[in-house]
Amino acid sequence: MEFDLTWLLIGVPVIFGLGWLASKLDSRQWKREQRDAPRAYFKGLNLLLNEQQDKAIDAFIEAVQADPDTSELHFALGNLFRRRGEYERAVRVHQHLLSRGDLPKDERDRAQYALAQDFFKAGLFDRAETAYEALKGTAFDREAALALLSLFERSREWAKAADVAESLEATGTGSFASRIANYWCELALEAQSNQDLPAARQWLERARQRAPQSARAYVLQGQMLTRDGDQAGTLAVYGDLLKANPDAFNLVARDYAQAALATQSVPQALTLLESQYRRHPSMAMLLAIALLEPDPVAQRRRLTDHLRVEPALSAAAQLLQQSQARQQPLNDDEAQLVGGALQRAVRPLQRYRCAACGFESQHYFWQCPGCLSWDSYPPRWVEEL
Structure with a gap:
């Protein structure tokens, strides 16, 4: 049987055309996708x-x-x-x-x-x-390390958190001394709960050396010494805190005064507390001084002087208690100082607060400027809610 070349001449263009058409269809589909x-x-x-x-x-x-x-x-x-x-x-x-x-x-x-x-x-x-x-x-090494630090804090794995913080500090991310000291304080508390007091003392000493200005290690050390009956040691530790972080001494001023009473070192402690109060007046220092010098006349004078410097509501309340205890009414000067403290304390409460978002203002709004809610302000001041 002879092969007809006519079919070949017809078939090749047809096959070529079908291939070209298929490629166009694929190209259009790809472009569409x-x-x-x-x-x-x-x-x-x-x-x-x-x-x-x-x-x-x-x-x-x-x-x-x-x-x-x-x-x-x-x-x-x-x-x-x-x-x-x-x-x-x-x-x-x-x-x-x-x-x-x-x-x-x-x-x-x-x-x-x-x-x-x-x-x-x-x-x-x-x-x-x-x-x-x-x-x-x-x-993502740095981001992962910071995330691990947060993770270990949440899961209270303080030793791992300290290791990560040390590595971050070593790579120049920043200073983590205060956080590391807090981690070691947490480890000290864990050791203390396990009755491992030597380990607890060691952790606290390391924390003090790592971050000398961090107050927590001093406070925990002083509390541990007080429980052990070492009041002299407590005075020494709190004295170190006063040198390292004077503002934080307010946290232990009352405990310091009690330790001074226990060790019969009232004159020295009173001199130190009065000197600190002159530099940094505070009610915590004033109450500690009152423990060492409980004379009512002296206390009333100190409260009056404090109100002139700092019109604090707590000082006004103490002065009123002194007046009632001794059944001696306030004089005009004292009454004016107490009134000034009350006026200062009540000022933030004389505001309207949005019930929807908590936005506060001295003016009453029909529409809250914070969350744009309508009629969300109760018609009462914060102190009356």
């Missing part, structure tokens, strides 16, 4: 800016389905899920990204960091710790 994916993405972005998160998620899902290889859409979708509290869905999105073998290293690290955030927000601290640890040596 590429056009639809950005359209869905921008639609989702617009909905997100308008705070329509449900519709934005639907649009992003549509965009991801149109182009599954686009990592940015996965990140946007995962972040949306996390913000909405849908942590399981966020985890699945970021785990899907990590499972892709073609993902570049920088985007893989970014997905790992996002996954660690998902675990942290979900309260899965063990898995979050593992995920953050995997980011050591990456571009």
